[in-house]
Each structure stands twice: as C-alpha cells, then as structure tokens.
Amino acid sequence: MAKYILAIDQGTTSSRAIVFDAAGLPVATAQKEFAQHYPADGWVEHDAEEIWRDVQSLMREAVAKAGLRGSDIAGIGITNQRETTVVWERDGGRPIHRAIVWQDRRTADICRQKIADGVGSLVQKKTGLLIDSYFSATKIAWLLDHVPGARARAEKGELCFGTIDSFLLFRLTGGPGKTGIHATDATNASRTMLFDITRQDWDEVLLKIFDVPPAMLPRVLDCSGEFGIASADILGHAIPVTGIAGDQQAAVFGQACFQPGMVKSTYGTGCFALVNIGPQPVLSTHRLLTTVAYRLNGKPTYALEGSIFVAGAAVKWLRDGLKIVGGAAETATLAAGVPENHGVYLVPAFVGLGAPYWDPDARGALIGLTLDTGRAHIARAALEAVAYQTRDLTAAMKADGAEKPTAIRVDGGMVANDWLCQFLADMLDVAVERPKVIETTALGAAYLAGLAVGLYAGLDAVAYGWHCERRFEPRMNAETRARLYAGWQKAVRRVLTRD
Known part of the structure; x- marks a missing residue:
C-alpha cells in the first residue's frame, strides 16, 4: 500500500x-x-x-x-x-x-x-x-x-x-x-x-x-x-x-485546531488568524469574517477570521524594495540589535488595510523617523507591525465573544524568527506555540488527503500527531505593552481614509 x-x-x-x-x-x-x-x-x-x-x-x-x-x-x-x-x-x-x-x-x-x-x-x-x-x-x-x-x-x-x-x-x-x-x-x-x-x-x-x-x-x-x-x-x-x-483553513487543520476556542495564526505573505467557533456560523459585529474552517462528511465547522494583507510581504519589501536586508533571517538579528523601537512604526498598508479596518484606500507609512533612525529600526518596525496587527485581530475576536485562548498556535515561514515569536507573545499577552512542522498549510492539505485514503483514522489521530517545538511565554510588562500598542494605533489613524 x-x-x-x-x-x-x-x-x-x-x-x-x-x-x-x-x-x-x-x-x-x-x-x-x-x-x-x-x-x-x-x-x-x-x-x-x-x-x-x-x-x-x-x-x-x-x-x-x-x-x-x-x-x-x-x-x-x-x-x-x-x-x-x-x-x-x-x-x-x-x-x-x-x-x-x-x-x-x-x-x-x-x-x-x-x-x-x-x-x-x-x-x-x-x-x-x-x-x-x-x-x-x-x-x-x-x-x-x-x-x-x-x-x-x-x-x-x-x-x-x-x-x-x-x-x-x-x-x-x-x-x-x-x-x-x-x-x-x-x-x-x-x-x-x-x-x-x-x-x-x-x-x-x-x-x-x-x-x-x-x-x-x-x-x-x-x-x-x-x-x-x-x-x-x-x-x-x-x-x-x-x-x-x-x-x-488548511493551516487550521494542520494545527489540529479542532475544538471551539482554539486559535491559529499563520504568517506568510499576509497574516491570518482563525478561531474555531464550532458547527454553527456566528456573524461578527467587529468586522471579522465568518468562514468555513473545514467540511467533512457534509458537515461544516466554522471559524471567525481576521485577515491581514501584509506580513511577510513587508520583509520582502525590505529585501527587494528598500534593499536594506539580504534575507528574511537578517531581520531578527537587526531587531534584536536595538533596545527599543525608537518610536518608529511601519503601517504596511501597501494594498490597503484588512481586518478590522477594511480600508482599501489606505496606503503604507513609515512614521517616527529621526536622524538616529537606522535600518535596524526599520526592520524591527516591520516585524513589530505583524504583532500589532495580530493584536488588532485578537481584540476583535474577544469583542465578538471569543474567550481568551490559553495559547495561540503559529505557523508559516515567518515564525522561524524567534524574535518575532517572542514579541508576539509579549504583545498578545498569551503563550505562542510553534509546532514541530511550521509549514502546517501543506501539512493540513496532506492530512485531508490522507484521511480520504485511510492513512489517518480520524481527527483524534491527526491531533495526536501535533507536536510543539517551542513555547514562547509573555515577559513584557503591561505598561510597556500598552505604550507600544498605543503608538501603533496612533500610526494607523494617520493612514486611514475611512472611519
């Protein structure tokens, strides 16, 4: 066989x-x-x-x-x-x-x-x-x-x-x-x-x-x-x-987020956070999307989703557009090389802003530049923007009635970056779990295909195969977290074209 x-x-x-x-x-x-x-x-x-x-x-x-x-x-x-x-x-x-x-x-x-x-x-x-x-x-x-x-x-x-x-x-x-x-x-x-x-x-x-x-x-x-x-x-x-x-949705499956309340967040070109809400669709009142998480044997399971259009694409822009990094891995070294963000924020609205703003006419901005700003600050701002946008999404999920998760499972190419994973945990004030296989999008497709041909007995068998490679615990104090996020919100307001 x-x-x-x-x-x-x-x-x-x-x-x-x-x-x-x-x-x-x-x-x-x-x-x-x-x-x-x-x-x-x-x-x-x-x-x-x-x-x-x-x-x-x-x-x-x-x-x-x-x-x-x-x-x-x-x-x-x-x-x-x-x-x-x-x-x-x-x-x-x-x-x-x-x-x-x-x-x-x-x-x-x-x-x-x-x-x-x-x-x-x-x-x-x-x-x-x-x-x-x-x-x-x-x-x-x-x-x-x-x-x-x-x-x-x-x-x-x-x-x-x-x-x-x-x-x-x-x-x-x-x-x-x-x-x-x-x-x-x-x-x-x-x-x-x-x-x-x-x-x-x-x-x-x-x-x-x-x-x-x-x-x-x-x-x-x-x-x-x-x-x-x-x-x-x-x-x-x-x-x-x-x-x-x-x-x-394949990443939801690859991360074995089969129970209501479980959250995964994928960091590729964009960033997409989904929380499993079970067999009944619930419409968001805070500008999230209700979507089909997966459908098996004719029975759908639903999720609330927050969609961010630019995550890894901002790092690609640093590499190919500004040419200030040679590769994605360099951003972690640069970000760690400066003690703070120096008030520099990148709002990566290159193709508009997704959830929860939904402003297609917003455009990107690099805010807070001074003569002391260097490429390390800009690289750090690109990574920080990913975490701030994820917090925007989790805040909307909470406002829609989702319980605060005990952990968020992350995946995608960006999460190989330890600095980013730690900053995510700090900004979200929740543990971030990185799986053994970070390319869970492809893994989810493989699990779905394997279920159909009998390689896996069911969802329990898939969940049993999920393993955490590293868990990042939040360590930032509440005052610093609030100050950084307030700066992000102020920067976003500068680019919005609609209320």
Missing part, C-alpha cells in the same frame, strides 16, 4: 510540493518563486500557466528527492492562495487573462457602490464576509466585462471560474482529449462572496448582485474525499486528488 502523500502548496509568491510520510513528517520539498505582475497601482496579477508549469515540475522534483515513484503516492492534497481568481476555457483549460490576485484592489469602486446600494448586510448574512475587493466575486465580473467576448462565452458555459485550487485540479485531471474536473472545496467556495455558508451552496441572489453567470461555477465538495484522478503523464502513475482546502 502506498504510504506517502504529496501536498501541493500554491502560495502568493511561490509554489511548493512536499512529500509527507504517514506520520505527517516532511520527507522532501521542492519550491520555486514565480513572477508578480503589477500592471497598475493597486493591481496584482499572476500568470496561471506559469503556476501550472511550476507545479508539475515541483511535483516531479519532490517525489524524485524523496527517492519515490508515482506509485508510492497514495493521494494528492492541494492548498492554495485563496480568493485569487482564474477564468479559463472549459475546452483545454487555457486562462483568458492573468489571474487577479487576492491583494488586488481594482474593484474597490465596485464594492463601494454595492455597499451604497445597501446589500452589505445581506451579503454578510449569507456569506459571513464583508463586501470587499479582496474576495472573488467582483474580480470575476471585472474579467467578464474587460476581456472581449468573455461574458457571452461564460453565459454559454464555455468558460470556467475557479480559485487556484480549482484551476490546478482541472489541469491535473485533464489532458489530451480529456476535460478536467471542475470542482472546489467548501473552504475556497466560502471566500468567493457567492456561497451561502449556512446552506452550503452557491446563492442565486448573490450571483445576480455580482453579475456572475452560474454556468461558470465549480461543483463544491468536502475538503477530504476523491476530487478526481491526476493524469499519469505527470508522475508516471495515476494518483487521486483527495484533499483540498484554502491555505488558512
């Missing part, structure tokens, strides 16, 4: 393929960054064909590094950057335009108009989301209205919409003379602004509000189960795709 899972982790700046063994431990990894396209201010695009080419080569590379063959892989799990929107031809799978990325703000005016039309409460009641260009619905409409002939073709059923997971599934299961499987899972569907999270189905009223033809929508399935069979052309063996979840 094949005892390995191949996880595809398709992120915002890079794609990865990771082979996991039956114990949930990574055996081999292959990763590649891909091009970011910025055709206008606030616009962000990806070449979906480039992503597809990379994913195929990375799958082969990871399996080869592991010393395995395709026949050793029991199932494929997919996790993906959410909300990023692809429209492609049903016949052949060719995208009609570059993918519009979740960070993209080109439809902000459309969203403002929808809010002015008074449909915001209806949309939130059905979807758990606040109307924003972050989500897929207005991106789909933009593509149909700006690519010649696209709307007519979509209404005829000639075009497919999907988030990246759906596009990859279509291409994995297609091939010469064979149309791919057009499906997605409930977590990705819940991020489109078109999906009723209570009824667990596409909603006709929402489709009309956002002018999206139903013929182009994928079928919505559970997160764990057989989605289709990946072509033998890729790994020399036909392998079932048995798990799909959006990246943040």
Whole structure:
C-alpha cells in the first residue's frame, strides 16, 4: 500500500510540493518563486500557466528527492492562495487573462457602490464576509466585462471560474482529449462572496448582485474525499486528488485546531488568524469574517477570521524594495540589535488595510523617523507591525465573544524568527506555540488527503500527531505593552481614509 502523500502548496509568491510520510513528517520539498505582475497601482496579477508549469515540475522534483515513484503516492492534497481568481476555457483549460490576485484592489469602486446600494448586510448574512475587493466575486465580473467576448462565452458555459485550487485540479485531471474536473472545496467556495455558508451552496441572489453567470461555477465538495484522478503523464502513475482546502483553513487543520476556542495564526505573505467557533456560523459585529474552517462528511465547522494583507510581504519589501536586508533571517538579528523601537512604526498598508479596518484606500507609512533612525529600526518596525496587527485581530475576536485562548498556535515561514515569536507573545499577552512542522498549510492539505485514503483514522489521530517545538511565554510588562500598542494605533489613524 502506498504510504506517502504529496501536498501541493500554491502560495502568493511561490509554489511548493512536499512529500509527507504517514506520520505527517516532511520527507522532501521542492519550491520555486514565480513572477508578480503589477500592471497598475493597486493591481496584482499572476500568470496561471506559469503556476501550472511550476507545479508539475515541483511535483516531479519532490517525489524524485524523496527517492519515490508515482506509485508510492497514495493521494494528492492541494492548498492554495485563496480568493485569487482564474477564468479559463472549459475546452483545454487555457486562462483568458492573468489571474487577479487576492491583494488586488481594482474593484474597490465596485464594492463601494454595492455597499451604497445597501446589500452589505445581506451579503454578510449569507456569506459571513464583508463586501470587499479582496474576495472573488467582483474580480470575476471585472474579467467578464474587460476581456472581449468573455461574458457571452461564460453565459454559454464555455468558460470556467475557479480559485487556484480549482484551476490546478482541472489541469491535473485533464489532458489530451480529456476535460478536467471542475470542482472546489467548501473552504475556497466560502471566500468567493457567492456561497451561502449556512446552506452550503452557491446563492442565486448573490450571483445576480455580482453579475456572475452560474454556468461558470465549480461543483463544491468536502475538503477530504476523491476530487478526481491526476493524469499519469505527470508522475508516471495515476494518483487521486483527495484533499483540498484554502491555505488558512488548511493551516487550521494542520494545527489540529479542532475544538471551539482554539486559535491559529499563520504568517506568510499576509497574516491570518482563525478561531474555531464550532458547527454553527456566528456573524461578527467587529468586522471579522465568518468562514468555513473545514467540511467533512457534509458537515461544516466554522471559524471567525481576521485577515491581514501584509506580513511577510513587508520583509520582502525590505529585501527587494528598500534593499536594506539580504534575507528574511537578517531581520531578527537587526531587531534584536536595538533596545527599543525608537518610536518608529511601519503601517504596511501597501494594498490597503484588512481586518478590522477594511480600508482599501489606505496606503503604507513609515512614521517616527529621526536622524538616529537606522535600518535596524526599520526592520524591527516591520516585524513589530505583524504583532500589532495580530493584536488588532485578537481584540476583535474577544469583542465578538471569543474567550481568551490559553495559547495561540503559529505557523508559516515567518515564525522561524524567534524574535518575532517572542514579541508576539509579549504583545498578545498569551503563550505562542510553534509546532514541530511550521509549514502546517501543506501539512493540513496532506492530512485531508490522507484521511480520504485511510492513512489517518480520524481527527483524534491527526491531533495526536501535533507536536510543539517551542513555547514562547509573555515577559513584557503591561505598561510597556500598552505604550507600544498605543503608538501603533496612533500610526494607523494617520493612514486611514475611512472611519
């Protein structure tokens, strides 16, 4: 019996393929960054064909590094950057335009108009989301209205919409003379602004509000189960795709946050904190999102989510934009090299601000500079901003009725930074737990795929496999914590364009 899972982790700046063994431990990894396209201010695009080419080569590379063959892989799990929107031809799978990325703000005016039309409460009641260009619905409409002939073709059923997971599934299961499987899972569907999270189905009223033809929508399935069979052309063996979840929900699964009240926070390009709220959706009154955490055997579990658009992307900006660090690891050394932040704050609103502000027109600011400010202060400010934004989210969760957690489980590439983890614990005044496997997004996809093929007996078996690598306890005094956070709040007010 094949005892390995191949996880595809398709992120915002890079794609990865990771082979996991039956114990949930990574055996081999292959990763590649891909091009970011910025055709206008606030616009962000990806070449979906480039992503597809990379994913195929990375799958082969990871399996080869592991010393395995395709026949050793029991199932494929997919996790993906959410909300990023692809429209492609049903016949052949060719995208009609570059993918519009979740960070993209080109439809902000459309969203403002929808809010002015008074449909915001209806949309939130059905979807758990606040109307924003972050989500897929207005991106789909933009593509149909700006690519010649696209709307007519979509209404005829000639075009497919999907988030990246759906596009990859279509291409994995297609091939010469064979149309791919057009499906997605409930977590990705819940991020489109078109999906009723209570009824667990596409909603006709929402489709009309956002002018999206139903013929182009994928079928919505559970997160764990057989989605289709990946072509033998890729790994020399036909392998079932048995798990799909959006990246943040996959991290919930990889962190084994299966009990209500458990919180995970992922630090990648952005930062996303989710608290499990159980089998009933509860709408936020403090500008958080209600989303599907996972769906198994037709039964959804829900979460409250706070979404921060820029976390690791700010460190990337220090490296590639300002060129003041050579790599992400250098920020920890720089931050530790200065005794305090010197009053310097970075508000990384490069593509607007997410929760709890939801201000698409806000722009970044570096505040508090003096002649004594050096690159260490700026690097520290970038890391501190991640913790301040996380506190914004946990404060909103508390205001929505969530109990203060005994610990927050963190993951993502940024949490390899010990300085950041300690500052998080200090600013949140709660223990921060870093797991043995910090790439829990890919691990969650692997767990979902493994459940479907019998590698794991159930959620208890997954939870048993979670191990804490290091626990960071808060050690900052309350006065310092309050002073630093007050400075952050003052800095944020400087960039907000709405109340």
